[in-house]
Amino acid sequence: MVMPADERRRVVEGLLQFARKEAEPLEAEIADVTGDPRQLYAPDGRFHPRVVEARREIRRRAAKAGYYAMCVPAGLGGGGLGRLVFFEAWDALTRRYGPHEVLAYFAVAHWATGPSAMWLNAEGWLASEVLPKVLSAEIVGCFCLSEPEAGTDAWGIRTRAARAGDTWRISGSKQWITNGPDADYAVVLAVTDRQRADARRGGVTAFFVPTNSPGFRVESVIRVQGELGGNEAIIGLSNVEAAPRQVLGREGEGFRIAMYSVNQGRLYNAARSVGMGTWAVERAVAYARERRTFGVPIAEHQAVQLLLADTAAELYAARAAGLRLAADNDDDGVDINRKDAAITKYVATNAAFRAFDRATQVFGGMGVTNEVGLYQGLNLFRILRIADGTDEILRTTVARELAKGDLAL
Numbered sequence: 458m459v460m461p462a463d464e465r466r467r468v469v470e471g472l473l474q475f476a477r478k479e480a481e482p483l484e485a486e487i488a489d490v491t492g493d494p495r496q497l498y499a500p501d502g503r504f505h506p507r508v509v510e511a512r513r514e515i516r517r518r519a520a521k522a523g524y525y526a527m528c529v530p531a532g533l534g535g536g537g538l539g540r541l542v543f544f545e546a547w548d549a550l551t552r553r554y555g556p557h558e559v560l561a562y563f564a565v566a567h568w569a570t571g572p573s574a575m576w577l578n579a580e581g582w583l584a585s586e587v588l589p590k591v592l593s594a595e596i597v598g599c600f601c602l603s604e605p606e607a608g609t610d611a612w613g614i615r616t617r618a619a620r621a622g623d624t625w626r627i628s629g630s631k632q633w634i635t636n637g638p639d640a641d642y643a644v645v646l647a648v649t650d651r652q653r654a655d656a657r658r659g660g661v662t663a664f665f666v667p668t669n670s671p672g673f674r675v676e677s678v679i680r681v682q683g684e685l686g687g688n689e690a691i692i693g694l695s696n697v698e699a700a701p702r703q704v705l706g707r708e709g710e711g712f713r714i715a716m717y718s719v720n721q722g723r724l725y726n727a728a729r730s731v732g733m734g735t736w737a738v739e740r741a742v743a744y745a746r747e748r749r750t751f752g753v754p755i756a757e758h759q760a761v762q763l764l765l766a767d768t769a770a771e772l773y774a775a776r777a778a779g780l781r782l783a784a785d786n787d788d789d790g791v792d793i794n795r796k797d798a799a800i801t802k803y804v805a806t807n808a809a810f811r812a813f814d815r816a817t818q819v820f821g822g823m824g825v826t827n828e829v830g831l832y833q834g835l836n837l838f839r840i841l842r843i844a845d846g847t848d849e850i851l852r853t854t855v856a857r858e859l860a861k862g863d864l865a866l
């Protein structure tokens with residue numbers, strides 16, 4: 458059952474308060490580093506250790522305060538608050554802080570780096586020993602599906618896990634791995650049955666791999682959009698040993714786990730899109746009321762009004778789509794509707810991308826300054842039209858699901 462609106466509001470307000478009281482002071486302590494791109498990244502592209510530690514610290518504090526795993530299924534030891542709270546929490550957080558990557562964004566677990574329904578597949582040692590550490594943020598992870606030769610076409614992964622006596626040996630290369638540079642563990646998708654994988658009928662297995670395992674190596678940090686470093690890594694796996702207890706879920710069922718998780722990511726990205734898009738509108742409206750040309754505030758020029766109105770209309774629709782997706786699939790223990798997740802992520806990330814583009818236009822020259830920070834949103838949403846399913850594959854997914862008979866709109 459969906460949580461009543463007033464209770465959801467209380468949770469979100471509590472989270473915002475946590476962000477103000479806990480994350481903002483810590484943010485101020487590392488401002489000398491985060492405010493200077495030459496200090497933010499080490500020469501190898503990794504974040505400054507103080508930034509990494511502050512992120513870990515805020516995760517741990519949020520776990521203690523009950524926010525980190527609040528939307529993780531209760532059966533796993535999470536708060537079980539569901540996907541609607543998850544959507545509203547990310548919408549509210551990002552609306553407050555905008556596209557700059559603040560510490561508050563580490564207060565609620567990300568499906569790929571922290572506890573999520575992916576762990577419903579954990580049994581034995583993974584469930585009893587590892588999961589509690591994931592829930593308390595003692596350890597953080599990364600999710601290794603994509604490879605140099607396999608992004609959109611994820612079935613094409615070449616990383617292989619071969620049996621060697623009682624254990625597995627994993628070899629291959631992973632690319633674009635978010636949090637890869639700083640993770641304690643990786644969930645690695647590897648082919649365990651080539652024939653089935655080639656037929657796209659299973660044959661891919663998910664492995665829990667500590668990043669200090671011999672043969673696991675962060676080969677480089679990917680720099681995106683002019684940054685001197687980043688959060689995504691290329692990872693090499695060379696004969697990495699994995700015991701049977703490190704298999705997450707059943708052998709051969711990794712692809713199902715991956716797709717389930719990716720859909721969760723689409724809801725997350727939709728929520729961030731509408732929140733940050735609204736952050737941009739709020740700033741554009743304030744500026745349009747204040748900035749004067751030809752004797753009147755620019756908000757009175759029809760051309761500027763259309764920029765704002767189109768943005769508001771698109772964000773309104775995207776937020777409605779996200780709220781519906783979350784409410785219709787509120788139980789985090791069940792698979793999210795694939796078509797609706799694809800529609801929502803497509804609509805929301807594109808709405809946000811245009812929101813930042815139009816807001817930049819409204820600000821005129823000021824719009825392209827670092828001071829206003831709109832460029833960060835433009836960069837982010839350009840990326841988010843690719844990561845977690847490109848615009849093209851999302852539409853392909855929608856068309857495929859329609860053809861299969863899912864015509865609910």
Ligand SMILES: Cc1cc2nc3c(=O)[nH]c(=O)nc-3n(C[C@H](O)[C@H](O)[C@H](O)COP(=O)(O)OP(=O)(O)OC[C@H]3O[C@@H](n4cnc5c(N)ncnc54)[C@H](O)[C@@H]3O)c2cc1C
Pocket residue numbers: 569600601602603604607608609610632633634635636689840843844845846847848849850853
């Ligand atoms: C910032 C960032 C973070 C990421 N984080 C992770 C992560 O943590 N873990 C992880 O495993 N992966 C991650 N990814 C990888 C991401 O999922 C892939 O980049 C994405 O799926 C696209 O794959 P690709 O880059 O190989 O592009 P390609 O698959 O090479 O696509 C190139 C172009 O061809 C188009 N195209 C491809 N196939 C089709 C088709 N069938 N129909 C129509 N058009 C098609 C695409 O839409 C695109 O325009 C991340 C990517 C980015 C950019």
